[in-house]
Amino acid sequence: MVSGLLLYLLEVMEVLAEQRQQQILDMLASRQVVKLKDICQQTNCSASSARRDLQLLEDQGALVRIHGGAKAKHDLQRELDMTGKSTQNVSAKDKIAQLAVAKIADQEVIFLDAGTTTLAMVRYLQQKQHLTVVTNGVLHASQLADQGIRTILVGGMLKNTTKAIVGTKAVRDLQHYRFNKVFLGANGVHDEYGLTTPDPEEAAVKQAAFAQAEETFVLADGSKFEAVSFVKISDLEQATIITTDLSRAVFDKYSRQTNILEV
Incomplete structure (x- = not known):
């Protein structure tokens, strides 16, 4: 019994x-x-x-x-399409976007890569005067144009899943410009492996923009920390990271290597 x-x-x-x-x-x-x-x-x-x-x-x-x-746990080469990404961490992305736009001065030339957090910045850019925005994001360019912001869309091959322009032409186009500020997304933020993303061609575009920037900001919500993707974009210390919802332990760990702005 x-x-x-x-x-x-x-x-x-x-x-x-x-x-x-x-x-x-x-x-x-x-x-x-x-x-x-x-x-x-x-x-x-x-x-x-x-x-x-x-x-x-x-x-x-x-x-x-x-x-x-x-x-x-993410596959190193797994990447959601724009629809999938746009439904994740919406509130955090919006807060990060607002802080990112606050770092932009009137009349600056900026680059926005084709991520959903940088896309969230677009609605707030109308607060700024006489901006020039260069982007490899088709959705970004369309929304910027709707707001009457001077916009340059780089040329190249369209990646259907993320609506990003990639390829050698996009990289060459970016090498002709200089940016006051560059805003990039990243799939992984890791203390050993740096900033990473799943796609080598998107990584090449990010790296090209990085090289032309006076200052680079990486927009990454808390879920991206401790994650690693397939291709390295840069070391942590090369960019300022704008983020939200980090534990004290994670913030302390990463702030030893780079500047972190937390919403």
């Missing part, structure tokens, strides 16, 4: 653990980064149970544990 009850309880505990683990994966799918306290609150479990779940899921390759929680 006792052994049967014990077996039943163990089965129940196993089912509950599986349900918690699925909830954790569902949370990561929508947020990319989850904190331990949020897991405990949402699944009504103890911190020790949540840590065991995270360890098991990491062992299975489903996530990566970080200080105080976990982040989604």
Whole structure:
């Protein structure tokens, strides 16, 4: 009787653990980064149970544990299309975009790469006077033109998924310009591997813009930290990172290598 009850309880505990683990994966799918306290609150479990779940899921390759929680595990070459990217971390991107635009002075020449966070900047650029904006983002160029902002779209090959202009012509075009400020997105921000992105051709465009800038800003929400993608864009110290929602430990770790502006 006792052994049967014990077996039943163990089965129940196993089912509950599986349900918690699925909830954790569902949370990561929508947020990319989850904190331990949020897991405990949402699944009504103890911190020790949540840590065991995270360890098991990491062992299975489903996530990566970080200080105080976990982040989604990404394929080095995986990249969402513009529609997929535009639905992620919308509030954080908007806050980052507003701070980025605050760094721009009237009459400056700037470059915006073809990312969703730089796209969020466009609506706020109308606050500035007599800007010239160079971009490799087709959506960016269209929205800038709608606002009457002087816009230069570099030439080259259109990448259908991200609506970015890439290729050797885009790189050559950028080499003819100088920028007061350059604003780039990055898929990964890592203390050892630097700033990274999945696509070599988009990386080449980012690097070309980087080389022509007086000052470069990388726009990256908290989910990009500790992540690594396929191609390196630059070392951390070469750019100022504008971000949001970093833990104190992560902020302290990365601010030793580069300037971080946190919303």
